[in-house]
Amino acid sequence: MASYRPKSALRDVGKALDLDKTTLDVLAKGTSSWELDLTDDLVTEAGLNKDSLLVKQLRTLTEQLLGFPRHLGQHTGGFVLTSGPLSRLVPIENASMPDRTVIQWDKDDLDLMGLLKVDVLALGMLTALRKTLDLIGQRKGHVFEMQDIPSEDPVTYKMICKADTVGTFQVESRAQMSMLPRHRPQRFYDLVVQVAIVRPGPIQGGSVHPYLERRNGTVPVTYPSPEIEKALGRTLGVPLFQEQCMQLAILCAGFTPGEADGLRRAMAAWRRTGSLNKYEPRIIGGMVDRGYTEDFARNVFEQMKGFSSYGFPESHAASFAILVYASCWAKCHYPAEFLCGLLNSQPMGFYSASQLVQDAQRHQVEVRPPDVLSSEWDCTMENIEHQPAVRLGLRMVDGFKKDVADRIVRARDEAYFESAEELARLAELEHQDMRQLAGADALRSLSGHRRQQVWDAAALRRPPMLLRQAPVDEPVLELRAAPEGEEVTWDYRTLGLTLRSHPMKLLRPKLDERRFVTASQLMRRRNGIAASFCGIVTLRQRPETAKGVVFVSLEDETGNVQVIVWPSVRDAQPKELLRSRLLAVHGQWQRAGDACSLIARKLEDLTPMLGDLETASRDFR
Incomplete structure (x- = not known):
């Protein structure tokens, strides 16, 4: 269930109070995503009277709406499996997406009823890696798949330790990148730990600094008992995974495996139901009975409460670590193909296309602009026999449609364009299509600099069927090229990035x-x-x-x-x-x-x- 946050609450209340879009844009852009800060200066800037009844209503109603349910969340890969027709067991309704249905129960309801739910995790990086590996295979001249990536590559780990991980899976965030130089992963299991440690669970459970201190040798690794070592030995005596909490409950507090699974479920639901608290006497008492101090037992329980704030299962972290290593290896050894795969998989990840391109350029990857004589819809690789370069695809042009790009590619295969007028005629492009291409500097090979492109495109209209094959012969008006600052501004406006000066x-x-x-x-x-x-x-x-x-x-x-x-x-x-x-x-x-x-x-x-x-x-x- 998605709930109202400051920006969404402000916009919906503003609409209900009949505020215009311009005013709402000023207010929404001026407030943060995490707390409502509708200051007097912001209200005045939006053209409203800070003492008016309207503003008082806006503030009061927005505050009241925060945290309320906004809409039902939908797991794109969640499936409920039953032996008979599902409609006989749970209420079903149509989703907003065509040909998609959802049930009206959440995962806790399903768990209570004993129904089997399977979540198929959809990850953009899976798509990006598949496309990247296909491009690597084209360069190598044979099929190249995940299992062909060399394991434990020292050069890749060296790059990871430097936090040179923009665009990679999981370890690309600010928090992960700040942790990498301190953790310094050297082998695959280190990546498993890296994925799990930068999570609210280990952070709130107080596991991060103790683990780093033990790993770096500033604090000796000790275990209060052989049972603790059995459960926590692989993470230097510090609990990082949900499975370890279950092991501690079994080995140190006398839980049965079934009771430990109940503990796991309670940890997952504690924030909503508070059901973890009922295990506190059992865990602390069980550990004290087995010779542990009450302070130590209470600390263990507090760490379990921390894991209820989203701690990772070890199996989940290991699966993610496979993608971490694969994406880092590709970025390290095939940065051009990696960039191309990422751009063709957008939107995804933390970084915009502009940031990904700039990072690749800092790694000596040549990136070429979109061009109607060279670009496909997707970004493509060029010069793969020597120094590979990435050609930006027409998908990068803001608002451009794939079917229009397909017409350009088909027409280009049949004839060579010598002018923008020929392109428009042979590819049957509309005036708007030509304006978009010119604005994105994609007609450079036909018309020259951007101002000339825009001028040429402005004169082109799709002719009637009778005159569609008739060429237009007019004198050429030559314009001066724009200064670089203007070109950069247009690049960002039409492509969201620039290949010119930053x-x-x-x-x-x-x-x-x-x-x-x-x-x-x-x-x-x-x-x-x-x-x-x-x-x-x-x-x-x-x-x-x-x-x-x-x-x-x-x-x-x-x-x-x-x-x-x-x-x-x-x-x-x-x-x-x-x-x-x-x-x-x-x-x-x-x-x-x-x-x-x-x-x-x-x-x-x-x-x-x-x-x-x-x-x-x-x-x-």
Whole structure:
């Protein structure tokens, strides 16, 4: 059951109060995804009177709606299996998707009734890996599949330890990337642990730091008893998996396997039902009876409560670790094919297409722009015999349709286009199609620079059937090319990325005047030094386990910087934190080995410097 959060509650209440879309956009963009902060300044900026009855109703009703059910969630791969017709056992209704039905019960209802539910996990990375491996096979000249990936590759693990994992599976998030240089995975089981340890369960259960301290040798590995070692030996005496909690209950508290499974179910449902509390006397009493201290037993139970906040089963973590290793190996050894597979599988993951392309370029991957004479619908590989390059597909053009791209490819196979007019005529393109291609700079090989493309496309209309094959002979009007800043702005508007200069490179002279360092310069700074950095906001995140801390990812022409914003700074400068697209951070550089971050002391909104450039961040809880 999906519940109302600040932005969704604000928009729905605003619609009910008949606020126009422009006003709602200002209000929604000015508030965070994790808490309602409808300030007087924001209300005034939206053109509303902060003391009006309308605003009072908006604030009150939005507050009341938070947490209420908004709509039914649907597991895309959830199946209920029965021996007879399902409709005789549970109520069924039509889903919003055509030819899809859902039952009206949730998983707890099914469990109570003893019905079998199977969840087939849909992962975008499975699609991306399949496409990547197909491309690797084309380059090698034979079929290449998952089982052909070499195991325990040292070069891949070296890349992982550096947190060079943008675009990979699971270990691409900010939290995972900050953990990798400290954990330093060296073998497959380390990846199993890595997947499981950056979860609310181990974090709230207090398992993360003890595990890292034992792994790094700063704290000796000890076990209070042989039973504890049997259950926790593979994770250095620290519980990280649900199965280990069950083992502890059996070996140390006298649970039967059936009772331990009941404990597992209670852990999964504790946040909703509180049923885990009934096991507290049994666990603590059972451990005390077997010679453990009450403090130790109580600590074990608190860790189990922590696991109820989404701890991973070991089997699940191991399955995920297979995809972690496969995606990291592909990124390490075949970065061009990996980028191509990712772009053809969007939307997925933490990163936008722009960030994925920039990361690939920093790994010396050549990326070529979309072009009507070369591009397919999907992104493709070129020059695979020598230095592979990625050709962006027409799917990257904002709003462009696949059937139109297919017509271009078919017409191109039958005849060579010598002009934009021939392309429009032979591929039967509409005026809107040509405008989209010109705006995305995809007619360059036919019309030259973008301004010329837009001019040529503006004059083209689909002729009537009688004149469809008749060429149009008109004198050519030659226009001047646009400056690079205008080209970059259009790239972002039509493709969501640019292969020209990064916007921050164009702003660098002005930023140098204010002594803002680049990401690459910052990475060479020592721990504890004061620093000022400015970058485009690509991600904001406030995890529930972070006690109000907000993490922000900033990007410039040389790389990315992770910023930590403490609650005091967040509360003092909410507008700068939540609404800036170009954010300057003045603070202290923090590094521990390869784990680096900038601790914010003061924030500054420099968004006006971007002009007409359209950028967007991905904000997560």
